[in-house]
Amino acid sequence: MxxxxxxxxxxxxxxxxxxxxxxxxxxxxxxxxxxxxxxxxxxxxxxxxxxxxxxxxxxxxxxxxxxxxxxxxxxxxxxxxxxVSDNQRRKKVNELKQEQKAEKIVEFVCGQLKKEFLPTYKEIMAGLKTHGERLYPFFQDIILDKAKVADLGLDKTITKALDDIVRQRIKPPEVSIEGTFKIITYASDGVLLIRSTFEQVLKDTEAEVYYEGGGRYHLRVNAQHYKDAEKSLKELTDTITEQASAYGTAVFERAA
Missing domain, CATH: 2.40.50.140 (Nucleic acid-binding proteins)
Incomplete structure (x- = not known):
């Protein structure tokens, strides 16, 4: 929905x-x-x-x-x-998924309190106008104590129930650092080697990679804190560069 x-x-x-x-x-x-x-x-x-x-x-x-x-x-x-770039497309789809999650939280609270969903949702969105047009970022601000459900002007019963569920189901926003690898290889199975490198190095991490074309691979590292993201990015890029040297060259350029 x-x-x-x-x-x-x-x-x-x-x-x-x-x-x-x-x-x-x-x-x-x-x-x-x-x-x-x-x-x-x-x-x-x-x-x-x-x-x-x-x-x-x-x-x-x-x-x-x-x-x-x-x-x-x-x-x-x-x-x-x-x-629309691939990166913009992914961000938009993710934004909408987050908004759907926020709507489901409101729907769940309405079910608990036996309230009609649509009128309640419209009341919430009307109170949200001073904070923006999206519900999910507002819920994240609640987790970070930058906003309060009480700011929406709802009755006390809904306010308490919504605050409780938001704190249970919404995670704090993550920090993302991005950049692009330019990888050159003349090996006959170069594509498979590059894919294997990324799969091995990025396994069990919060990092993502996708192919931009022309031997360029976009890397994104996610973490709760900026220092953690910086540390993870350095470790991953160093390891990828070292492994790629066995079959070619890899140069990483960080996004501005």
Whole structure:
């Protein structure tokens, strides 16, 4: 479940969409978070020439798009698929998963107190406006004692129950440090060797890696504290660089 927002998306905002209709030179989508429709022109599907648009999208496919233009008077939203990076796509999907988790917490509390979910949720979101538009970051601020459920102006019964469940189910936000490995190898099985290196080194860690293309691998290290993330990043990059030297060269460039 993902409840829809009662507003129009902003230009440059990333939005979750479901493809509803594919034409030879354009794609119609529904904006799942807003209950509105939008259009992606073929030039905004992917870089380069597109011979068959259906090689990239089909009805029912869920995609993350960037809002290019919004014309509320015409009910028109222009979107781009090609201007969303893999990293942005992952972050958006993760953000929505977190928001769904926050909604489930509210739903659980309503079930405990025999309250109707939708009116309660709307009351919470109305009180949330001074803190932003997303519920999950607000719940994280509660864990960090940067915000209080009482700030929402709910009755005392809901306030206490919600505070208790949030503290049970929400984890403190993590620190992330990222960078990119450029790995060069001329070994015939180089791809397998690189994959094996990452699998061995990153096993049982909070780090993530994905292939960017052109021999570049994006590495992200997550930790509760910045110093821990720094220490983990150095240990991992040193080990990967050393192992990669057996079949090529690896150079790590940290993200700004």
């Amino acid at each position: 993902l409840l829809q927002q009662d507003r129009w998306p902003e230009p440059s905002e990333l939005v979750l969409c479901t493809v509803t209709k594919v034409l030879p030179h354009s794609v119609f989508v529904s904006l799942d978070e807003f209950g509105k429709s939008g259009l992606i022109h073929i030039s905004e599907i992917s870089p380069g020439r597109i011979r068959n648009i259906r090689d990239y999208v089909k009805e029912g496919k869920v995609v993350v798009c960037k809002v290019l233009d919004v014309r509320e008077d015409r009910g028109h939203i222009d979107l781009s698929l090609r201007r």
